[in-house]
Amino acid sequence: MSDIADVSLAYEGVKRIEWADRTMPVLRQIRERFAAERPLAGFRIAACMHVTTETANLIRTLQAGGASVALAASNPLSTQDDTAAALVQEYGAEVFARSGTDREGYYRHIHQALETRPDFVLDDGCDLVNTLHIDRTDLLDTVKGGCEETTTGVIRLHQMAREGALRFPMVAVNDTDTKHMFDNRYGTGQSTLDGIIRATNALLAGKTIVIAGFGYCGRGLAERARGLGALVVVTEIDPVKALDAALQGFTVQPMAEAAPRGDVFITVTGNRDVITPEHFAVMKDGAILANSGHFDIEIDVRGLAELAVGVNEGVRPMADEYVLADGRRLVLLAEGRLVNLAAAEGHPAAVMDMSFADQALTCAWLAAAYATLEPAVHDVPKEIDTEVARLKLASMAIGIDALTADQEDYLHSWRLGS
Incomplete structure (x- = not known):
């Protein structure tokens, strides 16, 4: 039943x-x-x-x-x-x-x-x-x-x-x-920003967006955020992915250095405790926190609640405002869950x-x-x-070429030289 x-x-x-x-x-x-x-x-x-x-x-x-x-x-x-x-x-x-x-x-x-x-x-x-x-x-x-x-x-x-x-x-x-190439890169890239915009009505042009993780999801997010006029900072633990991000023109920094700079933070790592109280402590007033990783463990929501002296729930649909002791306000979207599915349609x-x-x-x-x-x-x-x-x-009415018989033979033979 x-x-x-x-x-x-x-x-x-x-x-x-x-x-x-x-x-x-x-x-x-x-x-x-x-x-x-x-x-x-x-x-x-x-x-x-x-x-x-x-x-x-x-x-x-x-x-x-x-x-x-x-x-x-x-x-x-x-x-x-x-x-x-x-x-x-x-x-x-x-x-x-x-x-x-x-x-x-x-x-x-x-x-x-x-x-x-x-x-x-x-x-x-x-x-x-x-x-x-x-x-x-x-x-x-x-x-x-x-x-x-x-x-x-x-x-x-x-x-x-x-x-x-x-x-x-x-x-x-x-x-x-x-x-993973299309769903994660194009799907997550578009729908995550859609969820953030719906939840906040924020203009992303000119904002500094910090993206934690540069796998297919992070790459798609970075590309689309840059296309909307944002300044993009990437944080990574993988040297190869960090190098990829840098060679694509994105700023690459540890989260501790990015935390004071960011206007919007998006986690897409698949790991836990990516953004923690040490980062909340130095963030700007009004910083927006969003997660597009599968589980609600990438942003330390419990640590944020313990740091806050008050919470204004539902300041907008799917947006809660955490007020810190010095008066700064951090805005958590979708309770730290998947923002693209909670605040948008995936x-x-x-x-x-x-x-x-x-x-x-x-x-x-x-x-x-x-x-x-x-x-x-x-x-x-x-x-x-x-x-x-x-x-x-x-x-999509798109055609592609097919290999000729000679091309097939060339690809499957080791005897043919230059």
């Missing part, structure tokens, strides 16, 4: 899901293929993902392939209650998600999704897989495999595999080029089209291949990544 906020919101949810579907042509083609081929017939899938319109179109695609799907939210602030209602009322999925639920409710919903005794799991951050391995070990023999779609989750899965704890094969969908559907196409095709591949896979973290087959890119290009 689903647990959602208001089933009467289903009509609005359907309209939004159909709107997103207009710019998801690759997933739509896969849905049509799945309806004919039924590669997931008879399988049960439990997913822990953001309950958004784009995710709804993935769920519809898995159902078209024959799967029954139970969905729990991977973030309580990203749940769209109308989308949840539509999935239950109009599309026949089981959904356990309510916008703004607390930690207890969040994990209760994960447990409810697992009660369906899934054959496969789809995770976004590894909380569902973690729950299986710690609290629901009775279900481990039922699960045949799964997919993980975010960097944070893949990091956790690799650690489980290194320790010999992972009990079934997981596929790192996050690591495909059509996912990635554009056109970007999620590729990510969820990867997810759907990988599920179909996994349904056929799971018996041959060891309990480990596996890569998505390269041909899936290539097929998604090919379909996306075709949907």
Whole structure:
């Protein structure tokens, strides 16, 4: 039995899901293929993902392939209650998600999704897989495999595999080029700034924006912030990424040096305690703090609360103002959670089209291949990544060249010299 906020919101949810579907042509083609081929017939899938319109179109695609799907939210602030209602009322999925639920409710919903005794799991951050391995070990023999779609989750899965704890094969969908290169760089880059602007109505031109982390997400953010006229400072722990940022013309500094300079701070590292009280202590009055990493641990929110002498909650939607003893005010967005999903709508559907196409095709591949896979973290087959890119290009009416027979021979021969 689903647990959602208001089933009467289903009509609005359907309209939004159909709107997103207009710019998801690759997933739509896969849905049509799945309806004919039924590669997931008879399988049960439990997913822990953001309950958004784009995710709804993935769920519809898995159902078209024959799967029954139970969905729990991977973030309580990203749940769209109308989308949840539509999935239950109009599309026949089981959904356990309510916008703004607390930690207890969040994990209760994960447990409810697992009660369906899934054959496969789809995770976004590894909380569902973690729950299986710690609290629901009775279900481990039922699960045949799964997919993980975010960097944070893949990091956790690799650690489980290194320790010999992972009990079934997981596929790192996050690591495909059509996912992390485009979803992280273009999706996170645009949607994070969208969330900050919606939450604050700030003009970013002329502001100093400090971006913690220069992976694909940080790179996309830096590019788009510079395009809006911001002065961009990057903080990093990786010398190669720091050098990359510097050679692209961005200022690179330790966070301790950047903290007094920044007007806006954005964390995208996947690690904890990136911005801490030592940094809050030297920040400007009115500095804005936003996180676009998966979990709400990158900004030390507890440390900020302990440092503050007062909190003005809801100065704007998704913005709380922490007042320090000397009168300075620091503005925390979305409680330190994913600002692009809490204060905006997450990635554009056109970007999620590729990510969820990867997810759907990988599920179909996994349904056929799971018996041959060891309990480990596996890569998505390269041909899936290539097929998604090919379909996306075709949907954009973009053509590319093909190798001639002589070019193919040259690439596969070591005997030909200069």
